[in-house]
Amino acid sequence: MTDEPLERWAARRQGRLRRPGELKAITLGAGPQRAAHVDADAPRLILEWDGFACQPLMPVENYAAARRVLNPQPDSTPAEVTGPITGRNPLAPGTGRHRKPTP
Template identity: 45%
Template sequence: MDDEPLTEWAERRDAKIGRLRAVPVVPGNGPRASHLHPDAPRAIERWNGHTWELYGFAAGLAEAQAVLYPEAGKPAPSGPVPKPLGPGTGKHRKPRAPGPDSGSRTQT
């Protein structure tokens, strides 16, 4: 049996400490998805390594996202935009259209 060493597991677990999440405060056991109740207040929870503990409150989805993703409010750096895909052929890319020089050649 190939078990992961305990030190690697502990490092992976400890890397998640301090992670935040926003949970909508809605009555009952109904849907808790953020897009269903964007104006509902949110409880901001923090992972302490063992359980989620209360960290704060937000008035709605927009305020909760500002707490969870503070870097999203910063302006993007200006400069040249890199090409998302480089040249080449990949599994999901369209094949190149045949050009005038790439016709079939017959040997005689």
């Protein structure tokens, strides 16, 4: 059995490590940390990994606000939204081709 070269091991290890600037949210409710969606109205604390430890960044009021901070989405209006398969606006009136014609 041969040993893995140090450079390859270091590259694999670096790929597994958290990157500085990575954000995460923790619940500031009572009890142990649980799934993020549990107690959705509890305040959250956004933490930032600095390469050595998580540093507090900002408090937010609930789960939805934490999701907006962790996963920012570009602003879009309903007219810009398109369906996943057809490429058309899902909010526009349809042709009704999937329905049987009325007699």
